[in-house]
Amino acid sequence: MANPMKIRAANKDGVTEVKVLISHEMETGQRKDAAGAIVPAWFITELTAKHNDKVVLSSEFGPSVSKNPYMAFKFKGGAKGDKIVVSWKDNKGDSRTDEAAIN
Amino acid sequence: MNKQRRNVLKAGSGAALMSILAAAGIITPGMALADWNKAAFDAKSMADTLKALGAGAPADSKDVQVTGPDIAENGAVVPVGVASTLPNVTMVAILIEKNPNALAASFNLPEGTEANVQTRVKMGQTSNIYALVKSDGKFFMATKEIKVTLGGCGG
Numbered sequence: 242m243a244n245p246m247k248i249r250a251a252n253k254d255g256v257t258e259v260k261v262l263i264s265h266e267m268e269t270g271q272r273k274d275a276a277g278a279i280v281p282a283w284f285i286t287e288l289t290a291k292h293n294d295k296v297v298l299s300s301e302f303g304p305s306v307s308k309n310p311y312m313a314f315k316f317k318g319g320a321k322g323d324k325i326v327v328s329w330k331d332n333k334g335d336s337r338t339d340e341a342a343i344n
Numbered sequence: 345m346n347k348q349r350r351n352v353l354k355a356g357s358g359a360a361l362m363s364i365l366a367a368a369g370i371i372t373p374g375m376a377l378a379d380w381n382k383a384a385f386d387a388k389s390m391a392d393t394l395k396a397l398g399a400g401a402p403a404d405s406k407d408v409q410v411t412g413p414d415i416a417e418n419g420a421v422v423p424v425g426v427a428s429t430l431p432n433v434t435m436v437a438i439l440i441e442k443n444p445n446a447l448a449a450s451f452n453l454p455e456g457t458e459a460n461v462q463t464r465v466k467m468g469q470t471s472n473i474y475a476l477v478k479s480d481g482k483f484f485m486a487t488k489e490i491k492v493t494l495g496g497c498g499g
Contacts, residue, residue: 256458286380297456300450301385302448303385305448306463306464307463307465307466308466311462311463311464313461313462314458315457317456
């Protein structure tokens with residue numbers, strides 16, 4: 242099971258900026274290990290961010306997103322104390338959901 | 345969740361099947377996006393990727409900005425950002441021309457979300473990166489070259 246995501250959300254002048262740091266290997270499927278065997282691809286495919294059950298961002302990742310992916314985006318609305326819920330799914334079917342409050 | 349469909353996708357024929365279905369108009373590109381857009385992420389060249397995204401030949405636009413370093417010492421972690429002042433932006437994608445698969449990430453922006461996203465990508469070698477933006481149903485693009493000192497795609 243993957244480690245928790247770090248989520249920061251801050252509201253300024255009616256715009257909420259969300260920053261997410263995810264803990265994930267993001268293997269491309271092109272790297273070889275010490276024995277020369279190809280390390281199988283293992284990466285996040287879908288990531289969704291919600292604010293009060295409303296989707297504010299849905300993204301699709303390929304293997305060329307870096308290890309421990311970082312993402313930042315902004316949306317209008319949101320108030321201090323509102324919940325931001327971020328969830329991702331990877332190509333092995335693993336998934337994780339974390340939440341944070343806007344401050 | 346539709347298990348059978350998952351299995352079809354896993355069986356590897358997914359990409360081909362999806363593109364055939366899309367071409368036949370049985371499923372629209374919008375529906376294909378409901379699941380991970382395998383065709384777009386599997387596409388090797390820029391042209392194929394743009395086709396899989398339904399973008400055709402996007403116009404260059406000054407209203408799309410790509411941010412990133414001029415020189416990335418470590419290709420494994422290259423910070424890249426896309427911003428646009430175009431109205432009604434519904435989709436933003438980051439493409440890296442010389443990576444094995446050009447498409448790095450795509451973001452669907454619902455109403456209220458600003459066309460301003462940042463992420464970090466891997467780059468195998470020095471390459472142009474493209475920011476693709478869908479505004480009012482039309483596609484626009486901007487380019488920036490990032491030089492890579494140390495490749496980030498392993499091998």
